Amino acid sequence: MKMLSALRTFDELSAVGVLSRLAFSIDNEINPAGFPKLPEEISIRKKILNETINLLGIDLDDNSPLVNSKIIDFLDNECDKLIANVDEDQALKRLSNKGELPSDLYNISIIPNIADFYGDKYFQEEQLIIKTVKYPDQEKHFGISSDQEKPSLISLFLKFIPNIYIWKSFNMLVVGQRSGIDFEVHQTWRLYKDIIDIKAGEDLVDVLRNFAEKFGANISVGNKTGKFILITDIPKGEIVTSTFKIENNDLNSKNINSNKDTKNYSISHFMQNNEIGNMNSAALVMAIDLSQYEKYIKLHGW
Amino acid sequence: MANLFLYSVNPKYAHDIATNYRNGNHFVWCSDYFDPSTAGSQSLAASIAPSSNPCNIFHILKEACEKEDSHNHLISGYRKTFRRLAKEWLADTSITKSQFDEIISVTKSPSWKIWRPQLYVISRPLILSRLVGVAHKSRAAYGPEQQIPDLQSHEFEIIEW
Numbered sequence: 282m283k284m285l286s287a288l289r290t291f292d293e294l295s296a297v298g299v300l301s302r303l304a305f306s307i308d309n310e311i312n313p314a315g316f317p318k319l320p321e322e323i324s325i326r327k328k329i330l331n332e333t334i335n336l337l338g339i340d341l342d343d344n345s346p347l348v349n350s351k352i353i354d355f356l357d358n359e360c361d362k363l364i365a366n367v368d369e370d371q372a373l374k375r376l377s378n379k380g381e382l383p384s385d386l387y388n389i390s391i392i393p394n395i396a397d398f399y400g401d402k403y404f405q406e407e408q409l410i411i412k413t414v415k416y417p418d419q420e421k422h423f424g425i426s427s428d429q430e431k432p433s434l435i436s437l438f439l440k441f442i443p444n445i446y447i448w449k450s451f452n453m454l455v456v457g458q459r460s461g462i463d464f465e466v467h468q469t470w471r472l473y474k475d476i477i478d479i480k481a482g483e484d485l486v487d488v489l490r491n492f493a494e495k496f497g498a499n500i501s502v503g504n505k506t507g508k509f510i511l512i513t514d515i516p517k518g519e520i521v522t523s524t525f526k527i528e529n530n531d532l533n534s535k536n537i538n539s540n541k542d543t544k545n546y547s548i549s550h551f552m553q554n555n556e557i558g559n560m561n562s563a564a565l566v567m568a569i570d571l572s573q574y575e576k577y578i579k580l581h582g583w
Numbered sequence: 584m585a586n587l588f589l590y591s592v593n594p595k596y597a598h599d600i601a602t603n604y605r606n607g608n609h610f611v612w613c614s615d616y617f618d619p620s621t622a623g624s625q626s627l628a629a630s631i632a633p634s635s636n637p638c639n640i641f642h643i644l645k646e647a648c649e650k651e652d653s654h655n656h657l658i659s660g661y662r663k664t665f666r667r668l669a670k671e672w673l674a675d676t677s678i679t680k681s682q683f684d685e686i687i688s689v690t691k692s693p694s695w696k697i698w699r700p701q702l703y704v705i706s707r708p709l710i711l712s713r714l715v716g717v718a719h720k721s722r723a724a725y726g727p728e729q730q731i732p733d734l735q736s737h738e739f740e741i742i743e744w
Contacts, residue, residue, distance in 0.1 A: 298674030301667045308664075311721040313610065313732055314671060357663065360670050365680070372688035375681065381603055383596075383694040416696060 285359060287328035293363045295319075300363075303329060304356040307349050329356075374461045380422025380436065385415040387464035394547070395469055398571060402583070410469050413440040413453045421485040422459075432512055432564035433553050434459045437485035442471075449582045452479055454488060456565065458551055468549050468565075470574070473581050486511065486565075493567040496577070498546055500568040510566040512553070517561050545571045589613040589705040589714075589729065591739075592640040594661050596697035600668075600686065602736065604678050609734040612717075613637075613705060619726060631726030637702065644700035651695055658698050662690050705731070705739040 288296040298318065303326050306315030317323055333355055334341065339348055376382040389411055399406045417438035426433045437456050444450045456468040472479065472488070476495055479488055493509035500506070503513035546568045553562040591613035601609040614631065618638035622628030633639050640657065647655035669686040672678040678686075689697060707714075710731050717728040 294674050294676075297670050301671040301674065304667055305671070309721070311717060311730075314668060318675070353663075357667060360667075364670065364673070364683075367684045367687045369684070369688040369691065372681070372684040373692070376685055376689070381599070381685075383689065383692070383696045385694050385696040386692055 284363065285329055285332050287325055287332055297360050297363050299325060300329070300356045300360045304353045304360075307353055307356075377459050377462050378425050378434070380424045380459075382462060384417065384420060384436075384438065384464075387414060387459070387462055389414055389464050389466065391466040391469075395466065398575075406469065409440075409442060409453050410455055410466055413438050413455045413469075414457075414464060414466070416440065419482075419485060429514070429555070429562060430512060432551065432562075435551055435564060436464065437489065439479070439485055439488065446582070448473070448475070450474070451581065452477070452488075454485070454492065456489065467551065471578050471581070471583070473577070476577065489565065489567075493569065496569050496574050498568045498570060500548065500566060502550070502563055502566050508567060510563070512562050512564045513566065514560040515563050517555075517559050519561075547571050586615045587707055589615060589707050589710075589731075590617040590637045591703040591705060591731075591734075592637040592644070592700050593703065594644060594658070594698045595701055595743075596661070596665065596689065598701060598741065599697065600665065604672070604682055604686070607736040609703075609731070609736070611703060611705075611731050611734050613703070613729050613731060615727070615729075617702070627727055629726070630724055631728070632723030635723045635726070635728050641700045641702060644698060648695045648699050661698065665690050699743065702742040703734070703739040704742060705734065709738045710734060 284291075284293075284296055288299065291299065299322060302315050302317065302322070304315075305312050306317075306326075309315065317326070319325070330352070333339075333352055337351060337355060339351065373382060373386065377387075391407065391410060395406070395410075396403045417440050419439045421437045423432045423435045435456065436459055437454065439455075440453050442451055442453050451474075452472040454468075454470045454472055455466055457464050457466040468489075470489075470492055472492060477488070477491055490509040497508035499508055500510070502510055503515045505513040548566070548568045550566040551564040553564055555561055591611040593609075593611060597609065601607060612635070614635065614637055616622060616628040616631065616637075619626075619628035619631040619636050620633070620638070643655070643657055646652070647658055652658075666687060669678065669683050669690075673680065673683040713731055713733060715730045715732065717730060719725070
């Protein structure tokens with residue numbers, strides 16, 4: 282790689298350091314990031330600056346902000362030439378795997394069950410889902426986990442959606458699965474304050490758990506039973522039915538409903554395929570009474 | 584009497600970088616006043632430059648993000664600064680090439696979320712011994728400006744709105 286002659290005695294990485302510190306010092310002389318680190322760095326800086334001024338054809342007496350900015354841009358570009366190419370796709374995927382990707386960079390998709398549930402009002406709900414994922418008030422991400430007691434690549438987002446009527450204001454909770462920079466929304470719930478009062482900084486898994494306590498039925502999966510199962514093993518090859526009907530003699534009826542009609546429960550879960558062993562995992566499992574949930578959101582003017 | 588709190592406004596990505604790559608170490612410019620423009624004309628605060636006014640910076644960033652202003656000079660400046668810092672950290676081996684790639688990729692990405700402003704409310708007693716006063720010639724205007732080179736995550740609260 283061709284370097285400025287003043288830097289020829291340096292390896293590429295050291296040259297990057299000298300150039301970036303010099304650019305910082307021109308930009309702002311009291312920025313500690315611009316302080317020299319090498320014993321001879323001040324004299325090297327003079328040589329680099331002379332060479333840069335010659336190459337750019339700058340008038341020696343001109344030290345205006347515009348000229349400084351030209352020199353800084355030149356030094357930044359020289360730095361870039363010395364560093365191997367950046368693999369942006371891989372970098373963004375890595376960030377997603379760690380749960381550190383800015384959420385407005387996800388390619389968002391929504392499972393069809395959600396559109397089916399919201400029907401004609403889906404468009405409005407879709408906009409709220411996207412807004413919640415891109416600009417949440419609170420978010421929680423599970424990274425790739427080798428711990429079989431933790432979900433993997435799942436994200437939860439919460440956003441307050443205000444309305445001029447307090448009883449119509451709610452928190453939107455969106456839960457989904459990450460794969461690279463794709464985010465597939467599996468669950469979206471409106472949480473009105475009268476039933477789900479969220480405390481500041483509350484863990485979003487606990488918020489989802491509280492929602493399941495109010496609207497869920499007891500469900501048994503693998504060797505675990507409850508209204509909310511964070512993660513449980515299930516034999517490989519076993520299919521968990523996505524939606525099923527259940528009679529209202531469910532254990533949960535005291536909490537939700539006393540009428541005798543058939544209720545529509547939806548089992549929500551995330552399948553996690555384990556590479557080792559003969560078991561997979563199902564995460565964030567719950568059976569939500571959608572008809573009760575629909576009544577609840579209608580009561581709030583949905 | 585010195586104020587109990589100091590104020591600093593930074594884009595969200597500054598906190599992400601400090602948290603994910605710098606062991607929670609934040610380098611910040613800060614001020615005794617959140618909005619010096621409201622100070623009386625005899626106050627030192629009144630001579631702080633608008634470009635160093637935390638309240639101004641907050642609103643400029645907020646509006647730029649809301650309107651997705653791709654020519655905003657503050658955001659362009661932060662973008663260049665973060666990239667240059669990443670190069671320096673790569674050179675001094677305090678980050679890996681993979682981490683360098685991550686910082687460069689995010690700053691090049693179309694994310695607006697990372698530029699959203701955050702107000703740091705800093706407890707002055709906790710950082711008093713590390714507070715650096717900025718010399719006159721390096722300030723934007725006559726009014727006082729300060730730096731904290733190694734602010735830790737537990738020494739401030741973040742406010743967003």
